[in-house]
Amino acid sequence: MALTPEQAVRIANRLASELSQRRPEAKQLKDFFLGEQPLAYATKEWAESHGSRYKGFSDNWCGVVASSSSERLGVIGFKLPGSEGAESSDIEKKIWDQWLLNEQDSLSSQGFLDAGIARRSFCHVWGDGEGDAIINWRTASEAIVEYDAETGRKRVYGLNTWVDREQGFEFATLYTADEVWKLRKSMIGGSTSLILPAKVLLALGGWDLVPGDERYGANHLGMVPIVEFLNRPVLGEGPLSDIAGVVSMQNAINLLWAYLFNAADHASMPARVVMGQSPPSIPILDDKGVKIGERPIDSKALTEGRMLWLTGQATTVSQWDAAKLDVFTAVIEQAVGHIAAQTRTPPHYLVSNKGLSNLSGDALKAAETGLVQKVYQAQEFFEPRLRDVFELMAIQIGEDDAAKAARLGQVRWKDAENRSDAQTSDAMAKDKQAGYPFEFLLEKRGHSPTEITRIMAMHRIELENDPLLVAQRTMQEAV
DSSP: OOOOHHHHHHHHHHHHHHHHHHHHHHHHHHHHHTTOOOOOSOOHHHHHHHGGGGTTOOOOOHHHHHHHHHTTOOEEEEEOTTOOSSSOOHHHHHHHHHHHHTTHHHHHHHHHHHHHHHSEEEEEEEEOSSSOEEEEEEOTTTEEEEEOTTTSOSEEEEEEEEEETTTTEEEEEEEOSSEEEEEEEEOTTOSSSOOOOHHHHHHHOSOEEOSSGGGEEEOTTSSOOEEEEESSOBTTTBOOOSSGGGHHHHHHHHHHHHHHHHHHHHHHSOEEEEESSOOOEEEEEOTTSOEEEEEEOOHHHHHHTTEEEEOSSSOEEEEEOOOOTHHHHHHHHHHHHHHHHHHTOOHHHHOSOTTOSSOOHHHHHHHTHHHHHHHHHHHHHHHHHHHHHHHHHHHHTTOHHHHHHHTTOEEEEOOSSOOOHHHHHHHHHHHHHTTOOHHHHHHHHTOOHHHHHHHHHHHHHHHHHOHHHHHHHHHHHHO
16 A cells, blocks of 8 residues: 555654664674773772773674674575576576676675674665666664564565765665655754754654655565565564674673783882881972972872882881782683683684694584584575565566565575585595585585586586597497
């Protein structure tokens, strides 16, 4: 059913409000991934004295945890159901060419990474006016999709937002299965005079249709063109972030490093105590340089100079020994080990000592089992959404039959496991002896359909030029 302009504005405001509630967490998680982590858990007194010294420092493990999974996620091909052989058919090649023309061999990896960090990311498919597909990825702060309330699967509305600082507006596009609505709102604090009062924006939602004929259009794809990629969703709870559980431990590690640096500073210049002696005084001089009095040294200056004066009889000088630094490093190593176990990150990704150097192949495989299974799980959740993307691409290029078939297509992923060439070659030789076709073995080894087509063409040329096979064919023809 078509929307009225008032309905479109109301829906856009509702979706934008929900999107704005997601943005703070998405920004925090992205900041932690990038290593922009505030110092937390420190006491007020310690933070006042030392907090500014360690501002900007972070021992960033969030980046390692998030990257360890995403770097093993990569789409290398797409097969339609009923397609025979591992080589790409003409229609599969046509769809895959659209994927490559949009640089999705690299940009899709960014989308998968962002989903792992901020719980979700979005892929937007549209057309360029000449029949080719345009594919863009959006962050969790830029787009939102609303689903059918009964099933929770069918996309009903999609909202895509962006900022044009030159015009002083934030723009949005609302998609339904049949319609496209374009909206805008003034930027608060922008560089132009087009700023509405905050109370007005709060009451009205801030969004309104753009002026002119561009406010409305038809959706030629026939479905919402924004696809949401949820990272390992939990039934009834929503998607998970790969690093949300690491944030607290990351804060603790950063604080321990700050304590360690402070202790190292005291180790290089121990705190001293002078007993049996009054603190020194600073003479007060007149204009002629004559001493006319004394004033005590500021207690804060003595503290910063790590000096304590205690009055008494016998004068002695002593010092406090600095804390042992290995106490802090031991706790940090324990915390990093907890991160590895809780996130299924291989220990050798996080530490390079403590018996984790020069591991055997079997030991490495065992250590990476948790991460590999985590990647396989991510593939299971991402693959249906990738089929939606390929369906939209097929519709855009006019291949309606292929679009219907794409719903049951198979996404080809790069191998999530790290195997040596010796292991892979040995497995291929044994599978060949067991009777598996050569084309299947190439697919199992992780070659893309494009590579398989090229390899099979080379293989056929080799067979045609093999002297023994040529002689055999000649004898058969003679008989």
